[in-house]
Amino acid sequence: MATILVVGGTGLIGAPVARQLQAAGHAVRVLTRNPEPAQARFGPGFDVRGGDVEDPRALAAALFGCEGVHLSLDGGRDPDLERRGMTAIARAARDLGLSQITYLSGATVDPRHAWYAGTQAKLAAEEALRASGVPFTIFRATFFMESLARYVRDGRASVVGAQPHRWHWVAASDFGRMVARAFETPAAAGQTLTVAGPEALTLREALTRYVALAHPGLAVNTLPLWLAGLFAALSPKGELAARLPFFRYTEQVGESGDPAPANALLGAPRLTLEAWTRQRLAEADA
Ligand SMILES: NC(=O)c1ccc[n+]([C@@H]2O[C@H](COP(=O)([O-])OP(=O)(O)OC[C@H]3O[C@@H](n4cnc5c(N)ncnc54)[C@H](OP(=O)(O)O)[C@@H]3O)[C@@H](O)[C@H]2O)c1
Structure with missing residues (x-):
């Protein structure tokens, strides 16, 4: 097993993903700018390293001794961080002789959608990875169930x-x-794979199912984009203002790609939204 x-x-x-890599038997390191809370959260079984992905020394120290690296970076208001981070990782991984890089991209990533800064950064990060010379697997994944909790705020569940x-x-x-299996499957190298779960639901349908179990009694509202724009203008540093470009993007652009190759190579995602929500509630109760 590898150190990742x-x-x-x-x-x-x-x-x-870090937890699944460990469950698969890999030794897992986590890079974070805030190592103390992360170490407390993960426990002694994880090797937490302090550092910024843009600090070449910290990055090289964290990568030294690893066979693989998985990138799951989000720069928030600085989407280009993903491109810069990948460029730095690819260079360091090549210099240190790592055997594989895996990267979480997105299911809407396509040159036709490069007008959106997040997609432009992901396309450039994918390009930097392909050019690195290090064996790679790119995962173009659709929406994660985990992100539904982000649509419930201050006692409201809202679709924008x-x-x-x-x-x-x-x-x-x-x-x-699937990421863990990619590190164990030589045929995953050089692949750009679409990742999609078992059920197709709109955001409203998914949020309604999630809220019915996790926040019973809570209604799901729709905030029109024009009104969200007005609220965002009143609070330009707020979360809504930061997320509004993403909501505009996902209103126009949907997922694409065929998940069959990833499913055949690495095993298909099985959890339905209902099963995942019940599992999450049971974990919270434990
Ligand atoms: N949510 C979805 O449904 C979905 C779907 C497809 C793809 N994705 C992609 O998944 C990726 C991860 O998303 P997420 O929602 O998990 O993000 P997130 O919760 O906001 O986490 C961002 C991560 O980036 C790290 N980070 C940010 N700046 C850093 C820096 N300068 N140096 C080192 N680490 C830094 C943070 O670490 P620290 O703060 O601990 O340093 C944190 O671990 C994104 O690229 C997103 O586009 C998400």
């Missing part, structure tokens, strides 16, 4: 915009198992 660094391993999707597209919601634990 997870960059973004404290994140919403990175943390469950019409959001007409159906997404094959996937559980991060299922995805984590």
Whole structure:
């Protein structure tokens, strides 16, 4: 089994992936800018390293001794961080002779959608990875079930915009198992794989199912984009202002790609939204 660094391993999707890599028998390192709380959260079984992905020394120290690295980075208001982070990781991984890099991209990533800064950064990160010379696997994953909790705030469950597209919601634990298998499957090298879960639901449909179990009695509201724009203008530093470009993007652009190759190679995601929500509630009660 390998030693694998997870960059973004404290994140919403990175943390469950780190746990699945460990469950598969790998030794897992996590890079974070805040190592103390991360070490307390993960416990002694994880090797938490302090550092910024843009600090070449910290990155090289975290990568030294690893066979693989998984990138699950989000720069928030600085989407280009993903491109810069990948460029730095690819260079360091090549210099240190790592055997594989895996990368969480997105299911809407396509040159036609490069007008959106997040997609432009992901396309550039994919390009940097392909050019690195290090064996790689790119995962173009659709919406994760974990992100539904982000739509419940201050006692409200809200969809911003019409959001007409159906997404094959996937559980991060299922995805984590696919990442772990990619490190054990030579045929995964050089592949750009679509990751999609078992059920296609709009954001409103998914949020309604999630809320019915996790927040019974809570109604799901729709905030029209024009009104969200007005609220965002009143609070330009707020979360809504930061997320509004994403809501505009996902209203226009849906998932694409064929998940069959990833499913055949690495095992298909199985958890339905209902099963995942029940599992999450049971874990919270334990
Ligand atoms: N949510 C979805 O449904 C979905 C779907 C497809 C793809 N994705 C992609 O999944 C990726 C991860 O998303 P997420 O929601 O898990 O993000 P998140 O919860 O916001 O986590 C972001 C991670 O990035 C790390 N990070 C940020 N800046 C850093 C820096 N300068 N140096 C080192 N680490 C840094 C953070 O670590 P620290 O703060 O601990 O340093 C944290 O672990 C994103 O690229 C997103 O586009 C998400």
